Amino acid sequence: MTLDRRQKVVLESVRRFLRRSAFGHLINLMAKTRPQDLAPIYDTLTDREQLQVFRALADRDQELGAKFLVELSPGEGVAILRRLGPSGAAALLNRCADDDAAGLLAALEDDADAILEAMKPEEKAAVEQLLIYEEETAGRIMTPDVFSLHEDTTVAQTIAHLQAQGDVEMAFYLYIVDDRQHLVGVLSLRELLLHPPSTRLSEIMGTDLITVLVSTDQEEVAQVAAKYDLLAIPVLDEQGRLVGMVTIDDVIDVLREEATEDIFKMAGTSEEERHEPSILKSARMRSPWLLATFVGGNLAALIIGSRVESMKVIPVLAAFLPIVLGMGGSAGNQAAIVTIRGIATGRIRHGVVAKAILRELGVASLMGSLYGTLVGLFSYGQLYLRGEVDPGSSLWVCGVVGVSLACSMMLATAGGAVFPLLLDRLGIDPAVSTTPFVSTMTDVMGSLVYVTLAYWLLLS
Amino acid sequence: MTLDRRQKVVLESVRRFLRRSAFGHLINLMAKTRPQDLAPIYDTLTDREQLQVFRALADRDQELGAKFLVELSPGEGVAILRRLGPSGAAALLNRCADDDAAGLLAALEDDADAILEAMKPEEKAAVEQLLIYEEETAGRIMTPDVFSLHEDTTVAQTIAHLQAQGDVEMAFYLYIVDDRQHLVGVLSLRELLLHPPSTRLSEIMGTDLITVLVSTDQEEVAQVAAKYDLLAIPVLDEQGRLVGMVTIDDVIDVLREEATEDIFKMAGTSEEERHEPSILKSARMRSPWLLATFVGGNLAALIIGSRVESMKVIPVLAAFLPIVLGMGGSAGNQAAIVTIRGIATGRIRHGVVAKAILRELGVASLMGSLYGTLVGLFSYGQLYLRGEVDPGSSLWVCGVVGVSLACSMMLATAGGAVFPLLLDRLGIDPAVSTTPFVSTMTDVMGSLVYVTLAYWLLLS
Numbered sequence: 001m002t003l004d005r006r007q008k009v010v011l012e013s014v015r016r017f018l019r020r021s022a023f024g025h026l027i028n029l030m031a032k033t034r035p036q037d038l039a040p041i042y043d044t045l046t047d048r049e050q051l052q053v054f055r056a057l058a059d060r061d062q063e064l065g066a067k068f069l070v071e072l073s074p075g076e077g078v079a080i081l082r083r084l085g086p087s088g089a090a091a092l093l094n095r096c097a098d099d100d101a102a103g104l105l106a107a108l109e110d111d112a113d114a115i116l117e118a119m120k121p122e123e124k125a126a127v128e129q130l131l132i133y134e135e136e137t138a139g140r141i142m143t144p145d146v147f148s149l150h151e152d153t154t155v156a157q158t159i160a161h162l163q164a165q166g167d168v169e170m171a172f173y174l175y176i177v178d179d180r181q182h183l184v185g186v187l188s189l190r191e192l193l194l195h196p197p198s199t200r201l202s203e204i205m206g207t208d209l210i211t212v213l214v215s216t217d218q219e220e221v222a223q224v225a226a227k228y229d230l231l232a233i234p235v236l237d238e239q240g241r242l243v244g245m246v247t248i249d250d251v252i253d254v255l256r257e258e259a260t261e262d263i264f265k266m267a268g269t270s271e272e273e274r275h276e277p278s279i280l281k282s283a284r285m286r287s288p289w290l291l292a293t294f295v296g297g298n299l300a301a302l303i304i305g306s307r308v309e310s311m312k313v314i315p316v317l318a319a320f321l322p323i324v325l326g327m328g329g330s331a332g333n334q335a336a337i338v339t340i341r342g343i344a345t346g347r348i349r350h351g352v353v354a355k356a357i358l359r360e361l362g363v364a365s366l367m368g369s370l371y372g373t374l375v376g377l378f379s380y381g382q383l384y385l386r387g388e389v390d391p392g393s394s395l396w397v398c399g400v401v402g403v404s405l406a407c408s409m410m411l412a413t414a415g416g417a418v419f420p421l422l423l424d425r426l427g428i429d430p431a432v433s434t435t436p437f438v439s440t441m442t443d444v445m446g447s448l449v450y451v452t453l454a455y456w457l458l459l460s
Numbered sequence: 461m462t463l464d465r466r467q468k469v470v471l472e473s474v475r476r477f478l479r480r481s482a483f484g485h486l487i488n489l490m491a492k493t494r495p496q497d498l499a500p501i502y503d504t505l506t507d508r509e510q511l512q513v514f515r516a517l518a519d520r521d522q523e524l525g526a527k528f529l530v531e532l533s534p535g536e537g538v539a540i541l542r543r544l545g546p547s548g549a550a551a552l553l554n555r556c557a558d559d560d561a562a563g564l565l566a567a568l569e570d571d572a573d574a575i576l577e578a579m580k581p582e583e584k585a586a587v588e589q590l591l592i593y594e595e596e597t598a599g600r601i602m603t604p605d606v607f608s609l610h611e612d613t614t615v616a617q618t619i620a621h622l623q624a625q626g627d628v629e630m631a632f633y634l635y636i637v638d639d640r641q642h643l644v645g646v647l648s649l650r651e652l653l654l655h656p657p658s659t660r661l662s663e664i665m666g667t668d669l670i671t672v673l674v675s676t677d678q679e680e681v682a683q684v685a686a687k688y689d690l691l692a693i694p695v696l697d698e699q700g701r702l703v704g705m706v707t708i709d710d711v712i713d714v715l716r717e718e719a720t721e722d723i724f725k726m727a728g729t730s731e732e733e734r735h736e737p738s739i740l741k742s743a744r745m746r747s748p749w750l751l752a753t754f755v756g757g758n759l760a761a762l763i764i765g766s767r768v769e770s771m772k773v774i775p776v777l778a779a780f781l782p783i784v785l786g787m788g789g790s791a792g793n794q795a796a797i798v799t800i801r802g803i804a805t806g807r808i809r810h811g812v813v814a815k816a817i818l819r820e821l822g823v824a825s826l827m828g829s830l831y832g833t834l835v836g837l838f839s840y841g842q843l844y845l846r847g848e849v850d851p852g853s854s855l856w857v858c859g860v861v862g863v864s865l866a867c868s869m870m871l872a873t874a875g876g877a878v879f880p881l882l883l884d885r886l887g888i889d890p891a892v893s894t895t896p897f898v899s900t901m902t903d904v905m906g907s908l909v910y911v912t913l914a915y916w917l918l919l920s
Contacts, residue, residue, distance in 0.1 A: 249689040259719030279822040297783025304779035318778035319764035323757025362739040
C-alpha cells in the first residue's frame, strides 16, 4: 500500500513539525485527518518519530491518541504502548473503549500489570472486568456501555434519555429490561419514532430476541450477527442479565480475523503470526505442518527405497516421481479447500455430503485421465530424446507414469474431499489438519502406486 | 451442519404437510420460523419436496417466498427459480429487494429474459436499471431505495417523513441532498433527536462525506465501510447524484465472499465454484493451477533425466527426491500465504517490505537447517537399514540430501515472499498466481540443486 499525494503532503508536514518539536501544530494536523488515513502515514515514520508522535499525544491530547491507537495493527499498538512506558500507555488506554483496552492489555502480557496500576481506578475496574472473560469470547469483545431502559419507560421518556445521554457507542437498538435486569425486549430507534409519546416500551418492543452469552465464542457471535443481519447483539451473563453488546464493527473485525485464521491454518501456520512474533516463534508455529510433510516424505522414501531396483534398471522412472506426487498433491488440495470452504460457508450441508464427494471424484477422474495421458506422452518423448526408446519396454514405462499419475490424483482428491467432512462430523475444525493430511497421504499412496506398478513392469 | 432438535421437529411437520398437500398449514409454519433457520431444513428435503414448497410460496405468499429465497445459497436459489418456470420465478422476484433480484437474474444467465418479461413492469425497470452496472461493483449491490431529504427540511418535517415512510431498508443515516440531487450531508437518526424541531438539516448535518461511485469495485466498497466503521455508504453516479446506498449486511456478504475468493484463488480454482457448476466446468476452472504443477513437474523430469546417472549408481537418491521438493513446496507456500494475507489486511505496508522478506528468510534458514539435518540423518539411517553403508560415500549421500533440502526450503521461501510483493507492486492481485508459481519454482530449483549436488558427489 503506497501513499497517495495528499497523504504524502501530510507526511511531509508531520516530519517538519517533529523536527521543529512543534507538537501543537502536529496535533492540530492529526485532529484534522481521519485516524484511518493517518495509519499508513505513521507506518512510514522511523521508530524514533513514532515514539515522538505518541509521547506528544499522551501528553497533550489523550482522546485523539486513543482514537488513533486503535487504528494501528495490534502488533504496532502493543509495540508503541511498551515503548511509552506505564504512565504514557495508561493515559491513552484510559480513553480507549473498554473492549479495545482489554484487547491491547491482554496482548501486552507481562507489561500489562504496571499499565493497569497506572490507569484511572474506574477504567481499571471496567477493563479488569472484561479481562475475566476468556480470549475470543463475546465477553472479551463486547462493550459494557449498553443503553438499556426499563420496560415501563414511555416513548417520551426514552427520547429524553437518549438526548441526555452523551456518547453512547453506536446506539441503533434500545434494549429493554425488567426489574431484575433481565433482557425482555428490543426496539430500533426508527420504530421508536412511529409511536405516540405516552406509549410504554413493553407495549411496542419486539420479544423475539437473539442473544449470546458472555462465554460464546467470538466466531459464533459473528456468524449469528451475519446470519440474522443484526447491527448489534446483546450479551447476557449466566443469570440472563444484560451485561453488554457486541456491535457490528467488532463483528466485521472478527469475520476478517477468522478468514485470515482459516487461511493461515490451511497453510499450516497460526493466526498468531498476524502479531509479528519473533523469527523463532514463527518457525515454531509453522513446524507442525512441515512435520507432516516430513513424515510423509520419509515414508515415501522408505517405500521407494524398498523397490529401488526398478530405478536402477530404468533410471528415467526417477525423473517422473516428482510430477506424480506433485499433481496428486495439487488436485487433493483443491478438493480439500473447496470442501472446507463449503463447510465453513454452509454450502455443503447435512444431506448433500455424498453428492459433494461424488462431484469431487468426477472432477478428479476427468482431470486425472487428461493429465495422465499427457504425462504418459511426455515421458515417451523424453525417452525418445534420450535415444532410449525400446519397442519392448518404452510403452510400458509411459503406461506406468500415466496410470500412476491418474491414480495419485484420484486418491488425493478422494482424501481431500472425505477427510474434512469426517473431521467436521467429529466436531474438529477441518481447516487445521486437512492440508497436512492430504500432503502426507498423497506422498505415501502416490509413491506406493508408482513403485508397485514399476515393479510389475520389471517382472513383465 | 446437522439439524438440532427443534429443527428436526419442524422438518417432520413440513414433510407431513407436504404429504397431505396441506399448503395453508405449511405456510403458517414457515411464517413462524426465521428464514435463516429454515434454510438447513430445506436442504434436507428431496428435489421434489423443495419444488412443492416454492410452488406453494409462489402461489400463496410471495412476500414470505422472497424472504426465504434470498437466504438460500446462490446456487440453490438459481436452481429453484429455473425449476419454478418464468411466472413462478417472477412472482417471487417481484417481492425481492432490487439488488437481490438483480444478483439472482444475473446468475440465471439465459433464463433471465423470460423471467424479466413476466415481472411487474416497475420491478422489471428497477432491476434492469441495476443490471446495467457491471458485476461486483457498488452499482450492482446497492439498494436504490435510499432515504434522502432536501437540505432545507426541518427536524420536525424529517420525523414526519420517517413516520410516513413504511419500510425503508435499514435507515440509520439520513442522506441530505441539494436541488440537483447532489449529496451534501449526512445525519444519524440519533443526532436528529438531539436538535429542536425547527432546525434545518443543513445546519446540523455532517459534511465530511465518505462516498463511492456506482462503478467502484465491491471489494473496495467493503474495505471502505469496514475501515471507517460505516453502517451504510452512499453511492453516487458519475454526475455526483445520490442513486443508492450499500448497507452493512451487503458489506459483510462481500467480505465473506472475498475471503472465500482469496482462498479459492490460492488453491488454484475459481470462486465461481461456490455456485456449484457442472463437473466439466469445475475441472476447467481448476486446470490452470494443475497446468503450472504439470509444467514444473515436466521441467523437473527433464532436469533429473539429464543427470540420471547418479540415480543409477546410488538408487536410494531417488527415494529422497519427493521429500526435498515437498518440504520446499510447503515452506514456500507458508511464506507466500503469510505475505499475501499481510498485503490483503494491510499489515505489510509501504516501508516495511524489506523487513518482511528478511523475516521470512530468517524463518526459512532456521527451519531449513533443522529439517536438513534431520532428513540427512534419516537418509543415513535408511542406507544403514539396507546394509548399504559404505564409509566412503554414505556421509556424502546424507550431505547431498540434507543440503539440498535446506536449499530447496530457502529458495522456495524467498520466492514465496518476494513474488506476491512484486505482483502487488505491479498492480496484480497476488492471490491468483503466487501458489502455482511457488510450486513450479520449487520443482525446478529443488531438482536442479539436488541433481547437481548428486553429480558432484559422483565426481568426487
